[in-house]
Amino acid sequence: MGLPAETRPKLARGIRLQFDAARDQWILQAPERVLVLDEIAAEVLQRCTGEADITAIIASLAAAFDAEPGEIAADVDELLTGLIEKRIIAT
Amino acid sequence: MTGMRRKPASTVSMDPAPEQLPLPARPVSQPVEPPLAALLELTHRCPLQCPYCSNPLELERVQSELSTEEWCRTISELAMLGALQVHFSGGEPTVRQDLVDLVRHARDVGFYTNLITSGAAITRQRFLALIDAGLDHVQISFQDAEPNSAVRISHVPNIQEKKLTFASWVRESGTPLTVNAVIHRQNIEHIDAMIELAVSLHANRLEVAHVQYYGWALANRAALMPSRAQLDFVTERVTEARERYRGKLVIDYVVPDYYAHQPKACMGGWGRQFLNITPSGKVLPCHAAETIPGMQFASVREQSLADIWAHGEAFQRFRGTDWMPEPCRSCDQREIDWGGCRCQALAITGNAAAADPACAKSDWHAAMQEIAATAVDAPSLPDFRYRRMGAGKH
Ligand code: SF4
Ligand code: SF4
Numbered sequence: 001m002g003l004p005a006e007t008r009p010k011l012a013r014g015i016r017l018q019f020d021a022a023r024d025q026w027i028l029q030a031p032e033r034v035l036v037l038d039e040i041a042a043e044v045l046q047r048c049t050g051e052a053d054i055t056a057i058i059a060s061l062a063a064a065f066d067a068e069p070g071e072i073a074a075d076v077d078e079l080l081t082g083l084i085e086k087r088i089i090a091t
Numbered sequence: 092m093t094g095m096r097r098k099p100a101s102t103v104s105m106d107p108a109p110e111q112l113p114l115p116a117r118p119v120s121q122p123v124e125p126p127l128a129a130l131l132e133l134t135h136r137c138p139l140q141c142p143y144c145s146n147p148l149e150l151e152r153v154q155s156e157l158s159t160e161e162w163c164r165t166i167s168e169l170a171m172l173g174a175l176q177v178h179f180s181g182g183e184p185t186v187r188q189d190l191v192d193l194v195r196h197a198r199d200v201g202f203y204t205n206l207i208t209s210g211a212a213i214t215r216q217r218f219l220a221l222i223d224a225g226l227d228h229v230q231i232s233f234q235d236a237e238p239n240s241a242v243r244i245s246h247v248p249n250i251q252e253k254k255l256t257f258a259s260w261v262r263e264s265g266t267p268l269t270v271n272a273v274i275h276r277q278n279i280e281h282i283d284a285m286i287e288l289a290v291s292l293h294a295n296r297l298e299v300a301h302v303q304y305y306g307w308a309l310a311n312r313a314a315l316m317p318s319r320a321q322l323d324f325v326t327e328r329v330t331e332a333r334e335r336y337r338g339k340l341v342i343d344y345v346v347p348d349y350y351a352h353q354p355k356a357c358m359g360g361w362g363r364q365f366l367n368i369t370p371s372g373k374v375l376p377c378h379a380a381e382t383i384p385g386m387q388f389a390s391v392r393e394q395s396l397a398d399i400w401a402h403g404e405a406f407q408r409f410r411g412t413d414w415m416p417e418p419c420r421s422c423d424q425r426e427i428d429w430g431g432c433r434c435q436a437l438a439i440t441g442n443a444a445a446a447d448p449a450c451a452k453s454d455w456h457a458a459m460q461e462i463a464a465t466a467v468d469a470p471s472l473p474d475f476r477y478r479r480m481g482a483g484k485h
Contacts, residue, residue, distance in 0.1 A: 020175060023173065
């Protein structure tokens, strides 16, 4: 586990989360790139508002998907760690 | 703007995030996918005179430019078509006095907006108005990190000062910045300084863009072609810098076609993801498409964009794989690189429907390498033919 639980991730400046109605999918708009999000990534990123910390994000996902927080923590950490390295998520 | 307009397509990012477009092909019932992005050449006017400019030799005049209303209508049509990003480019887009209105309109209809600029033709006040209007991202092109060389390449005095000032406004505004360093034989040795420049400007991304030989760059090819040794040098420096600035600066870099053995999926495939609109409203599948003889380009003044995208003769000509002759026709890469670049095929082989000569399977592959070798071995360096209105005609 890399990210401290009290991190409050948010989309970096210049990155937008958007629903792409023409293709019926969630996307991240980034410079020169459009990243297509799978369902889980879209759910995680909708919670990255800068208000909620990692613990709260995991709790909210666990409630929404009726899962154990422990089961999703590693996935959330992996996703966000990758996006932080790409400067898509800021902390 | 810049010598590397194929970039939106050929930039497959170095470390892709979750999943990346291009999307998997749709079922046959829906043959033409909506475009992802459009490059809007608002004007061909530009205070700079870069000899590698990718604009056509025959520059469009100010009198023929689309009006504010025409651009706004076009941007709305693009959004309805399903495009997601617009790149405001040129020429120099900031010489259009209505740029702020166009950016605001693009944001209003949901676009991710990118400004591709030299940074040399805008005041701080107007830049802040662009940010207010919702501009998402700025890309500044640099001719060199070394000021005297930048002056010589752009043919504008004090160019570096102007660009650095502009870049400082971008930084103060917190807007994400891409530095586009166009490299070629006459500045390639300054690669380290260009990387440091991007770092010092707090850029998020650096594009180290080899010149691509269309338009003015083709006319100046002998003066711009790097040698194999220069290429290896820059590749090594970029690889090293990527490691050093991991997590801080993303560096996009691709091997230039004349030294490559595999073609790039030009524009992500002809008529698949991108379109380019010229100052007067002609809709092109790629910015160099006008070099291909005998093609009809429809204008947004006469036809709807949806119609042009789906049925336009120019878009249909090389869309998909049906048009391909051998060796592409039976090649397993045909839906990956889509046969490479049509304009490059034309420039080297004389036939726009041939396989891109950057491909090792092309009969012209050796000839292309020969062109590079001849340029590099020439005893004297030709003078630049600068990009100017009217200078494209002989
Ligand atoms: S002359 Fe230079 S700055 Fe102007 S549009 Fe061409 S490449 Fe861009
Ligand atoms: S033969 Fe054609 S499709 Fe195959 S790799 Fe070469 S350019 Fe691409």
